[in-house]
Amino acid sequence: MEHKVPTIKEIAKKLNISVSTVSRALHDHPSIGLRTKMQVQKLAAEMNYEPNQTAIQFKQGKTFTLGLILPNLREEYFSSAISGVEDAAFKHNYNVLIGQSHDLVDRERNILETMRKHRVDGVLVSISKQTNSIAHFEQLDKYNIPVVFFDRVPDVPNIHSVWCSLYYSTIEAVTFLFKKGHRQVAYIQGPQSLNIKNERLEGYIEAHKREKIAVNESLIVTTDLSKEGTEDAIEKLLSFKTRPTAILAFNDHVALDTIQYAKMKKLKINKDISVVSYANWPITSYLDSPPIASVEQFPYEQGSRATELLFKLLNTKLPEGSFPYENIVLKSELVIH
Amino acid sequence: MEHKVPTIKEIAKKLNISVSTVSRALHDHPSIGLRTKMQVQKLAAEMNYEPNQTAIQFKQGKTFTLGLILPNLREEYFSSAISGVEDAAFKHNYNVLIGQSHDLVDRERNILETMRKHRVDGVLVSISKQTNSIAHFEQLDKYNIPVVFFDRVPDVPNIHSVWCSLYYSTIEAVTFLFKKGHRQVAYIQGPQSLNIKNERLEGYIEAHKREKIAVNESLIVTTDLSKEGTEDAIEKLLSFKTRPTAILAFNDHVALDTIQYAKMKKLKINKDISVVSYANWPITSYLDSPPIASVEQFPYEQGSRATELLFKLLNTKLPEGSFPYENIVLKSELVIH
C-alpha cells in the first residue's frame, strides 16, 4: 500500500491557484488574502501535508542539523552533555548527529569528514585525548561551518568555547584535604597529550602555596585513564616511604580504580587514604567507600550553553574579518559526600 | 573568506563537456570513455569536489539517515547498543539520528514525528516503559519507513524485531541459586506496563518447576525501576517472617538499589542475601559486594543485528502484500562473578 506524500503542487492544483500562493499561505505571508490563506491551510491539514524537509534543506542550503562529537557515550558524564545539546537544539528545531571518537583522533577526523559531507550547519565537540592539533576543525572554516568546543577544550587562541573552570574548586578540594590534616596530598593527573587547560594542576599548586605547604613533585603522577595506567600510578605513590594520605584523582573513573587498588592493598579508604575527584558521578554513591568529595562540572549545562553559542554564531552574519571569539566559562562546584 | 563549494556544473564548464557526462564519469558509468573519465576525475579531485548530499537526498528521496530511539543514553547498556548501531550504519554510509524518550511515550511520539518529518529512511527503537501501543510506529508504514524493534520489544505480532532471549539464562540463574542451597528466591520484576515479553518471569517459574520447588507468589514484587520503587519492593520482601535468601533483580540498577538498601538494613550481601541480576554492568565490579551473577544481553550485538535487519528491509522491494516479518532472537549468557 503505497502512500503518496502530498506536495504544495497538488494543493495548488486542487484549489486552482499557484504553488507560490500556496507556499506563501502556508508561511503566513502577510500579502496573502485571509480567504485564500484559510482555504489553503484547511486543505493542507486535510491532506496531511507536510513540507518535504529534504527539498527545503536543498533549497536553503541548510540541513538544520548539528554535529556533536564526543569521546564516548559510555560515560554518564557525556550522556548528560548530550541531553543538554539535544534539548537546546530541539528548541531551535534542529536535529543532532552524534559521533563518538572513542578518544582516537583518527576517528575524530573521520566523523568530522562525514558530518561535513552531510553538510551539518555547525559542530560541537569535546576533543579526544589524542587531539593535539585542531587543524581538522579549522578546515571547517572554509566551509562556513562554525565550531564550538566544549568541556574538553583545546588550549589555543581564536576558538569559540564553553568549559567549566576547575581552578577554584581544585583549590577548595585540596584545601579541604589540608584542613582535614592531610599533608601529603598526591595528584593523579590525566594524559599530558591532552591539549587542554591544566587547571587541576594549577589549583593543586596554588592550594599548596596558600597553605604554605611545599609541593612534592614526586606526588604528582600520571595515568592514561586506563585501569592499568591508574594502577601503575597509584602503585608508585604507595611505594614511597611516606605514603600520601590523600589523593586528588583526575576523575571518578580514576578514583574508582584507585580505590579498588588501594583496597586490594589492604588500605582503609578515607582512613589510611582519602580520595577526592572530579565529575561527581552518581554511581559512586553505591560504593561502600566513595570519594569523600567530587567536583561537579555540570555537563548538561555545558552542552546547552555550547549549543546556544553555536546558534548565536549561526544567526550572526559578521562583516568580513571581524570575529569576536567567545569563551564561556562556567563555575564548577565541590560536592562533599 | 567565503569558500565556493564546487559543483559538477563547474567541472563541466571547465572541461567543455556536459554535466551529465561529468555525473556519469564520477559514477564510473561504463559508457563513458576512459579519457574523459580520467579527465573528469582528475579535475574533480583537484577542485576538491564533493557531491552535495542535500541535493542527492532530495533527488533520490532518501536521506541515508536512520533514526534510533532509546529510553535513555545514561545507561551504559544503551550506549553500547548505540555503538552497535553506529558501526553497522557506518558500513553502509548511513548516519544515525539519536533520540531519547526518557521512558515517556509522549516524547517517544514526538521524536518519531521529528524523525519522520526529517525523512529518515528507517527507524530502530527500544520502546519506553510507558509504551503500551505501537500505533505511532505502525503509522510509519504509510510513509514506507520500516521499523525494527530491538531489545525492549513489544509483545505483538507482525513486527520486525531483534532481542535477546532471557528465558534459558533465567532458568540457569535461578537454578544456580537453588544449587547454592537457596529455597526462598524472590524476584523483583519491572513495571508491568512494559509491553514486552516476560521471559524473566517465565524462566523464574520454569526453574522452580524443574527443581520441584513451589513458587511463592508473595516473593514476586514489582518496581517501577526508580530507587524508591525498588526500596518499597525490597522492604516488602524483608518484612516477611521467612525472608528470602536470594533475589533475582530486574537489572543491575535494581540490583544496586537492592543491595544498598539491604546493607542499610545490616544484611550481609551474598551471605544473608544473594543477588543475581541482568545487564552485567561493568561498574558493578567496583562494588564490595556486587551481584554474584548477571545475565549478559549483548546490547552491542543487538544494535548491530537490528541495523543489519533494517538495511535488509531497506534494500528489499517486496511484492504488494507479502511481508515476511523477521524476528531475530539472540541468546543471553549467565556470567558468574
Add this chain to the structure above:
DNA sequence: CTGTTAGCGCATTCAA
C-alpha cells in the same frame, strides 16, 4: 493580493 518563472545540484531518460 496573486501568478509566472527561475533555479538550487544532481541523476536519468531520451535523443543523437
Add this chain to the structure above:
DNA sequence: TTGAATGCGCTAACAG
C-alpha cells in the same frame, strides 16, 4: 560515447 532536457519540492525575485 556524449549531450540536451527534465524534474525532484520548494522559495523568492519579479511582474502584474
